[in-house]
Amino acid sequence: MYSSLTNPKLGSSSESLKPISLPLSLHSSDLRRPVTLSRVLQTHPKNLFLINRKFTVSAKPQNHGRDVTILPSPIKITMDNDVNPAYTVLTLEADSDKPGLLNAITAVFRDLDLDVTKASAVGDGRSHLHDVFHVRRRHPSSSHSSSTSTPFPSKSSPGSMVSGRKGGSRFQLTEPREKEDVAAALRAVVSAHLARAPKEHRPRFETIGKMPTKQKRYTLMDTYRRNDVSRVEHDVVSHVEYTLARSRVEFSDFEAYQAAALSLRDRLVERWNDAQTLLRERSPKRLYFLSMEFLMGRSLLNTIGNLGVEEAYREALAGLGYDLEILAEQERDAALGNGGLGRLSACMLDALATLDLPAWGYGIRYSYGMFRQTLRNGFQHEQPDYWLTFGNPWEIPRSVVSYPVHFYGHVSSHLDPDGSGRRIFRWNAGETVSAVAYDNPIPGFGTRSCANLRLWAAKPSKEFDLEAFNTGDYVSAILSRHKAEALSAVLYPDDRTTEGKELRLKQQYFFVSATVQDVIRRFKAAHIDGGGSKEAVTGVASKEEHAKDPLDRWSLLPVYVAIHLNDTHPTLAIPELMRVLMDEHHLPWHRAWSLCQNVFSITNHTVSSSSLESWSVSMLERLLPRHMHIIFDINWHFLNDVRSRFGDDWARLRRVSIIDEGPKGDKFVKMAALAAVVCYSVNGVSKPHTDILRSDVLRDYASLWPTKFRNITNGVSPRRWLAHSNHSLRQLITEAMGGAFHGHSGG
Numbered sequence: 019m020y021s022s023l024t025n026p027k028l029g030s031s032s033e034s035l036k037p038i039s040l041p042l043s044l045h046s047s048d049l050r051r052p053v054t055l056s057r058v059l060q061t062h063p064k065n066l067f068l069i070n071r072k073f074t075v076s077a078k079p080q081n082h083g084r085d086v087t088i089l090p091s092p093i094k095i096t097m098d099n100d101v102n103p104a105y106t107v108l109t110l111e112a113d114s115d116k117p118g119l120l121n122a123i124t125a126v127f128r129d130l131d132l133d134v135t136k137a138s139a140v141g142d143g144r145s146h147l148h149d150v151f152h153v154r155r156r157h158p159s160s161s162h163s164s165s166t167s168t169p170f171p172s173k174s175s176p177g178s179m180v181s182g183r184k185g186g187s188r189f190q191l192t193e194p195r196e197k198e199d200v201a202a203a204l205r206a207v208v209s210a211h212l213a214r215a216p217k218e219h220r221p222r223f224e225t226i227g228k229m230p231t232k233q234k235r236y237t238l239m240d241t242y243r244r245n246d247v248s249r250v251e252h253d254v255v256s257h258v259e260y261t262l263a264r265s266r267v268e269f270s271d272f273e274a275y276q277a278a279a280l281s282l283r284d285r286l287v288e289r290w291n292d293a294q295t296l297l298r299e300r301s302p303k304r305l306y307f308l309s310m311e312f313l314m315g316r317s318l319l320n321t322i323g324n325l326g327v328e329e330a331y332r333e334a335l336a337g338l339g340y341d342l343e344i345l346a347e348q349e350r351d352a353a354l355g356n357g358g359l360g361r362l363s364a365c366m367l368d369a370l371a372t373l374d375l376p377a378w379g380y381g382i383r384y385s386y387g388m389f390r391q392t393l394r395n396g397f398q399h400e401q402p403d404y405w406l407t408f409g410n411p412w413e414i415p416r417s418v419v420s421y422p423v424h425f426y427g428h429v430s431s432h433l434d435p436d437g438s439g440r441r442i443f444r445w446n447a448g449e450t451v452s453a454v455a456y457d458n459p460i461p462g463f464g465t466r467s468c469a470n471l472r473l474w475a476a477k478p479s480k481e482f483d484l485e486a487f488n489t490g491d492y493v494s495a496i497l498s499r500h501k502a503e504a505l506s507a508v509l510y511p512d513d514r515t516t517e518g519k520e521l522r523l524k525q526q527y528f529f530v531s532a533t534v535q536d537v538i539r540r541f542k543a544a545h546i547d548g549g550g551s552k553e554a555v556t557g558v559a560s561k562e563e564h565a566k567d568p569l570d571r572w573s574l575l576p577v578y579v580a581i582h583l584n585d586t587h588p589t590l591a592i593p594e595l596m597r598v599l600m601d602e603h604h605l606p607w608h609r610a611w612s613l614c615q616n617v618f619s620i621t622n623h624t625v626s627s628s629s630l631e632s633w634s635v636s637m638l639e640r641l642l643p644r645h646m647h648i649i650f651d652i653n654w655h656f657l658n659d660v661r662s663r664f665g666d667d668w669a670r671l672r673r674v675s676i677i678d679e680g681p682k683g684d685k686f687v688k689m690a691a692l693a694a695v696v697c698y699s700v701n702g703v704s705k706p707h708t709d710i711l712r713s714d715v716l717r718d719y720a721s722l723w724p725t726k727f728r729n730i731t732n733g734v735s736p737r738r739w740l741a742h743s744n745h746s747l748r749q750l751i752t753e754a755m756g757g758a759f760h761g762h763s764g765g
Contacts, residue, residue: 035302036302038300038302093208095111096109104187105135108151111148112147114146153191251334257276286459289459290468301578303577306581306582312355313354313355315364316346317352321412353403356509362621366584367471371468374462379460386402414457419454427446429446430443443601450479451476453475453476454477457471458472478503523633523641530591530594537579596652597644620700632687632689674722707729
């Protein structure tokens with residue numbers, strides 16, 4: 019879909035959406051994944067046992083682009099067969115120890131087809147390693163004829179590891195070559211596990227400057243958090259104690275999930291902050307993706323997979339006594355979507371982050387989501403899904419990011435005091451609520467880029483009516499709060515009643531109004547109040563230098579801003595942007611109209627004309643009076659343009675009019691028509707879908723603008739639905755594609 023976000027009207031390739039990536043690649047974090055025998059063999063299978071008999075592992079992992087040398091501390095391994103003929107006593111000693119090492123050692127024995135009947139740790143578990151293992155062959159040897167051995171027996175030849183033995187039990191390790199190979203495997207894995215991952219420095223930005231205080235702030239946290247097992251364990255336990263205020267010695271599965279999620283969020287925040295700083299410095303064109311739904315699903319496994327830390331977290335949690343899969347079941351699904359529309363939005367954000375495209379998603383932070391289904395006496399019953407009962411560890415509340423959203427009231431007008439004779443309109447609202455932001459970092463796969471999903475929660479502009487409370491009217495004292503919070507309570511409230519329809523319309527306007535205000539604030543700070551970016555896109559810098567008048571600088575809006583509407587629900591963003599530009603920033607009508615035509619694009623999900631969204635003109639006039647004025651003006655200008663091209667073709671004019679009239683004389687606003695008239699691109703979700711739009715649902719608009727209608731097919735995220743659900747199939751595809759599968763954009 020991303021190619022549909024480039025505006026062909028602008029004509030310059032420099033003004034399209036471009037990838038912006040951080041200087042460091044996420045692939046280097048792969049060096050910090052826990053080391054097992056199978057991983058060592060996969061990374062450098064040729065030289066581990068044939069060349070590196072001195073147990074110094076020099077490896078160049080795939081796609082990392084630099085050599086990494088792992089030098090172990092002295093490791094002592096002894097094997098004793100005199101204690102008991104049923105097993106070999108293997109003692110492993112080293113000058114240092116590390117959490118998670120025991121799991122790595124037992125994995126080596128498992129890979130070598132050896133059973134551990136008993137294990138004891140004599141060391142202190144931190145500064146000194148001294149472990150004793152009673153090991154025996156899983157398949158006892160019965161052959162004494164061959165002197166050939168291989169360090170890695172297959173299951174099909176269980177006795178091949180030790181052949182030609184003389185004396186000793188068939189379960190013991192007695193062959194010198196066999197002992198040497200086992201020791202080599204243990205030394206390689208222990209050495210790699212004990213090696214401390216190199217620090218990865220975070221990028222330095224121009225905003226740091228030369229101020230000593232800023233330099234100090236940067237230096238205090240100038241490296242990314244390590245992802246080795248020891249650090250992950252520390253971070254999880256730290257959140258248990260300091261964030262959840264629970265005993266670090268004993269905590270539940272749910273608390274372990276919360277702590278693990280918070281430790282992952284710490285890593286996301288590092289990437290999110292660096293990505294946003296980079297965007298502010300380079301000032302590229304940004305995409306803002308508006309959708310009523312984001313079916314994100316559970317975030318724990320998806321975040322772990324995208325950050326490439328699954329093995330580290332799995333081993334760290336196991337070392338603490340918890341199972342990753344069990345903790346993943348503790349997470350409640352984010353009830354922000356209902357089906358294909360919401361899932362497409364989630365895949366879109368994942369793909370945009372993976373492709374390093376500068377993009378944000380915007381939606382509503384529903385308190386109850388859609389609903390959860392229960393069965394009673396064979397019938398389905400809907401119950402609210404309050405997924406936020408115990409909070410959401412992934413979100414970041416932004417209490418300082420809040421915007422007023424107005425409803426009802428009336429419109430007044432007066433002449434512009436500058437003497438131009440232009441009429442200025444003012445919306446005198448009758449009700450105001452506050453939209454408060456909650457940010458959700460969205461990690462890309464194989465990159466440090468991190469997109470953002472900003473969700474709006476409705477809060478009252480006046481929290482509590484103390485006067486009503488003091489007079490005994492306790493219900494009225496909190497009424498405004500309940501009315502405001504109803505806006506972000508439920509996804510798609512029942513619209514069979516007039517009140518339900520009005521609540522849906524208020525929901526749609528609530529989130530697009532807050533979003534437009536947020537987008538315009540960011541654009542103004544960078545390109546109007548701030549005077550533009552030093553690294554402006556080619557051809558734009560000269561515009562900025564010559565645009566002395568702030569009104570002229572508004573022409574840069576489509577150069578730096580692209581707003582994509584996911585279906586017709588956010589279409590009210592069009593008249594809202596027109597209102598903000600004209601009424602708050604005093605642009606003339608034709609300037610505001612031209613900017614909107616070059617900023618908006620849409621993906622239409624509806625293929626039935628009868629299902630296209632429409633709103634009663636009378637309801638819009640009552641709820642959003644200024645916006646209804648603007649929609650009437652847009653329709654008037656549009657019909658005049660059609661009439662100039664086709665003459666008095668009244669049938670055509672009636673069909674293409676944004677305002678439709680019902681059989682009883684009721685008038686409605688056709689939201690798909692409004693979007694088709696204004697947007698520079700109308701996208702379908704599949705080729706048959708787009709063909710239906712062109713030939714049936716929106717055929718009159720397609721005849722007016724044949725090149726405006728496009729087809730960009732959207733898919734699913736393979737990392738969510740395949741990588742985490744079928745590990746064996748994931749491995750097979752990865753091997754067949756040479757690793758390309760893991761780098762798939764997924765959207």
